[in-house]
Amino acid sequence: MENHLNLILGLPDVTVREFTMLEDGICLKIKLTxxxxxxxxxxxxxxxxxxxxxxxVRDLPCFDKATxxxxxxxxxxxxxxxxxxxENLPWIESKRRHTRRYEKNIFERVKSSNLAQVASIEGLSYDEIQGIFNHWASNIAEQQWLGARRISLDEIAMRKGHKNYKAVICDLDRHKLIEVIDGRTQDCLISRLSELPLQVRKAVKEVSVDMWHGFPKVIQEVFPNAQIVTDRFHVMKPLVEELKKIAKSSGVKEQNKLSLFLKNGIDLNNGERDELENLLSSSKSKRLKAAYEYKEEFRQIYETSQTVSEGQNRFEEWLQKARKIYGKVIQTISDHLPTICNYFISHSSSGTMEGINNKIKLIKRQGYGFRNFENFRLRLLSAFS
Ligand SMILES: [Zn+2]
Known part of the structure; x- marks a missing residue:
């Protein structure tokens, strides 16, 4: 009998000495061999x-009874x-009141549902479950940065219109979130990121950012070996916005027609391409035609340039030509041209991070009741472990 219990229990150097029924489950008194x-x-x-x-200590349930x-x-x-x-026992961490496998199980279940639900099923308090979850998630959070070479630094608004921003950092090679910071000011980013071990910071070779003027200083101070790349997605955005304005002022009002102009030319299907051709040829606006062509040409430079100098030469030519059409945007692009061209070093873009952003949004919605930032941070990072 005890032999079977030992087998089911499956812990090394352990034998069951006694078995008792409790009001809310069962208790196995064990002996170390x-x-x-x-x-x-x-x-x-x-x-x-x-x-x-x-x-x-609490262990995984046996026959649906708390054990x-x-x-x-x-x-x-x-x-x-x-x-x-x-004595160190490999299946329970020191000073913990649950076996490792029980805590791991709680952690995984919270990840796929939520704290309150798991707490109610397990008959534990919300805070106890939070404690177990955070304990495991902290270990994971520490691992996230290891091996990071190319990263993106961006921000998310916690609630629309509330000016409550968090900085999010993604690993561009492994397509996952690796850090969340409570705020996005220069000082806040520098002080928080400086806590990372120097070795980790030195290993970062590329940081992809938007055109905020505060980023270069942060990156130079924190990541001494990193190239700054103005992210392709964030460069295209103002250009496409401007094209939208031009199209609207040229009489293209319907959303479905507008979207033909804004989409990448290469992504249009045959029907869409014909419709766009019609719109362009029937439009009396020369400005709209030019604006569309320049937008597509700009995208082409991104797609087909092989080196930094090739990209830079072609962008400079483009800036000369497009100046008449894209006034303000031209200035912005000119100001950031050197870091925009760093794109051609490794052709990485955070535009591919859409999946990550969607996952963050989902957790943000589910986690309406996070009691503090650290809980939220650990919940987010765990989702990408
Ligand atoms: Zn000793």
Whole structure:
């Protein structure tokens, strides 16, 4: 009988000594079968038990009953170090009141539902579940930055019109969120990012950002080896906005027609292309035709330039030509041209991060009740682990 229980329990060096029914579940009193253990300081083996204080920990449920283990917490004496130490059990972290596998299970379930629901099913308080979740998520959050080479730095508004912005950092190679920061000012970004180990910061080779003037200083201070890339998506945006204005003022009002102008030419299907041709040839506005062609040409430069210098030459030519049509946008692009052209170093763009943004939005909506920023941060980062 006990033999079977040991097998089901599946913990190393453990045997079930006693079984009791509790009001809200079952309790297995267990015995550790190893006589001694290694000192964490000098690794020498000790069998001198100094103290043995049993503790009660929660484990995964057995036959749908809440299951607790009463485990001996043994303190040994190391003759070599002349010190006492508590035995390390691989299946429970020190000072925790749940087995590792139970906590892992809670963590995964919270990720796919929510804290309140898991708390109610497990008969634990909201705060206890939050504690378990945050404990696991913190470990994950620490790992997120490892291996980051190319990243994007962007912002999200927590609620429309509330001026409550968070900075979000994504790994462009692994397509995942790796950090969320409570605020987006220069000082805030510098102080928070400087907490990362220098080794991690030095490994970052490229940071993709929008055209906010505050980013270069942040990047130079925090990531000493990184190239700044003005993100392609953020360069195209004002250009496309301006084209939209021109199209509207030339009499194109309907949304479906407008979208033909704004879409990438290469993404239009045959029907759409014909319709756009008709609109362009029937329009009396030479300005609209030119604006559309310049927009497409700009996109082509992005698509087909191979090197930084090629991209730069072609953009400079383009800026000369398009100046008459795209007045204000030209100035913005000229101001950022060197970092815009850094795009051609590795051709990365955060435009491909749409999936990440959607996931963030979803969690933001679900997490209406996050009690503080840190909880929200850990919830977000876990979703990308
Ligand atoms: Zn020792």
């Amino acid at each position: 190893n006589l001694g253990t290694h000192c964490p300081l000098c690794q020498s083996y000790s069998t001198e038990i100094h103290q043995n204080r049993p503790i009660l 607790y283990l009463q485990i001996p917490r043994r303190q040994f004496y190391c003759r070599h170090c002349q010190k006492y130490f508590t």
